[in-house]
Amino acid sequence: MIGNDIIDLKLASRSDRSLSPRFLNKICSTKEIEEINNTLDPQLLVWKFWSLKEATYKAHQRRFNLKRKFNPASFHCSISSKNNAVVQIDEFQYNLNSEITTDYIHSYVESGYIDLGIYSGLKKSRHQIISRVGELLSIPPALIDIKKNENYVPSLVLNRTDKTLPISLSHHGSFTAFLIPLIKS
Amino acid sequence: MNKDEIINRLRNIVKPYVQREEGLNDFNEETDFLNDLQINSANLVDVVLDVEDEFDIEIDNDSMEGMLTVGDAKDIIQKKLSLN
Numbered sequence: 219m220i221g222n223d224i225i226d227l228k229l230a231s232r233s234d235r236s237l238s239p240r241f242l243n244k245i246c247s248t249k250e251i252e253e254i255n256n257t258l259d260p261q262l263l264v265w266k267f268w269s270l271k272e273a274t275y276k277a278h279q280r281r282f283n284l285k286r287k288f289n290p291a292s293f294h295c296s297i298s299s300k301n302n303a304v305v306q307i308d309e310f311q312y313n314l315n316s317e318i319t320t321d322y323i324h325s326y327v328e329s330g331y332i333d334l335g336i337y338s339g340l341k342k343s344r345h346q347i348i349s350r351v352g353e354l355l356s357i358p359p360a361l362i363d364i365k366k367n368e369n370y371v372p373s374l375v376l377n378r379t380d381k382t383l384p385i386s387l388s389h390h391g392s393f394t395a396f397l398i399p400l401i402k403s
Numbered sequence: 404m405n406k407d408e409i410i411n412r413l414r415n416i417v418k419p420y421v422q423r424e425e426g427l428n429d430f431n432e433e434t435d436f437l438n439d440l441q442i443n444s445a446n447l448v449d450v451v452l453d454v455e456d457e458f459d460i461e462i463d464n465d466s467m468e469g470m471l472t473v474g475d476a477k478d479i480i481q482k483k484l485s486l487n
Contacts, residue, residue: 225445235449244448244467268445286437288447289468370438390443 219312220384220399221277222326223269224336226391230265237261245271245290253297262323266316269325270295274305274312276386277327280371322393326386331400340394347387347396355398374398404484409458409477416453420446432474450476460484 235241237260242251250267254260271293278284294306303314303325316325324336333354340346344364351374352359363375364385374383386397414430421427422441426434436442442450447470451462454476460483462470470476 230445233445233449235452240452240455241448244451244464272444286471287468288444288470289464290448291464390445 219277219281219327219329220332220386220397221273221275221280221312222324222334222386222388222395222397223272223276224388224390224393224395225265225269225323226393227262227265227320227322229391231261236264243291247291247294250295262318266297266318266323266325267295269323270303270305270314270316272388273314273325273327273386274307276371277312277329278307278310279369280384280386283367283369283371285369322390324395326397329399333398333400334395335397336393336395338392338394340389347394350394351385351396351398406477406481409480410473412457413454413473413476413480416457417442417450420450430473432472432477434473436471436473454480458484460487 230236242254242264246254246267254263257263268290271290274293279286292307295303297303301316303316305312305314313328314325315328316323335350335354337350348362348364349359352362357376361377363377364372365375366372372385372387374385376383383398388395410430414427417436417440418427420442422443423439426440434440436447436450437444451467451470455462458480460480462479462483466479470479
């Protein structure tokens with residue numbers, strides 16, 4: 219059950235729409251909109267909600283092998299502390315971790331041991347991602363491939379072993395993040 | 404409004420958000436916003452809002468849910484226009 223999402227705050231801040239009621243109504247619940255209207259940094263909270271929703275969407279879609287759907291408003295966020303939140307979709311609840319720096323917001327579903335990489339300046343290219351994954355897992359990049367299933371959910375394929383590992387990828391602006399469950403030995 | 408005109412207008416709407424320009428060369432009903440055009444998902448909301456403005460329609464969240472390809476968008480626009 220992995221899912222992560224990164225928001226490049228520099229890029230996000232360029233959106234002049236993110237605080238408009240029309241934009242918010244498409245992605246948030248009434249309760250979330252109320253919270254946005256009552257916080258000191260509304261734009262930051264919009265993008266925090268967005269990253270929580272996206273990360274949860276990815277985990278939920280992978281978990282049940284669901285067809286793609288663009289339904290951000292169906293994911294309901296409750297912020298529990300500075301770095302923790304709970305997101306509900308239908309009858310399912312997910313616990314998330316969210317980190318905010320001056321440059322990005324990164325959120326991911328908590329699911330045991332994971333390897334996490336956050337990089338800036340990577341091109342959204344397969345090659346660059348694979349080489350970073352190789353470094354992280356200490357596997358030669360030539361032996362790694364990324365493939366997506368019929369619902370566009372990505373997995374790492376370790377060549378010559380038939381082994382696949384789930385991977386959650388996120389790219390926004392100049393940031394790339396990915397998350398892989400740690401192989402328990 | 405005929406199908407080709409809708410698709411043509413859609414092409415102009417998505418253009419500023421496209422990160423994979425080649426995807427615009429072969430722009431048809433099968434074109435996938437996220438995979439073929441690599442529009443990031445936050446910008447997909449912008450696309451929906453721009454479509455509302457361009458065609459003077461309202462796209463409710465239930466319709467937005469299934470708006471993943473140019474064909475999906477075209478179908479939704481045609482449906483909403485027929486109700487106007």
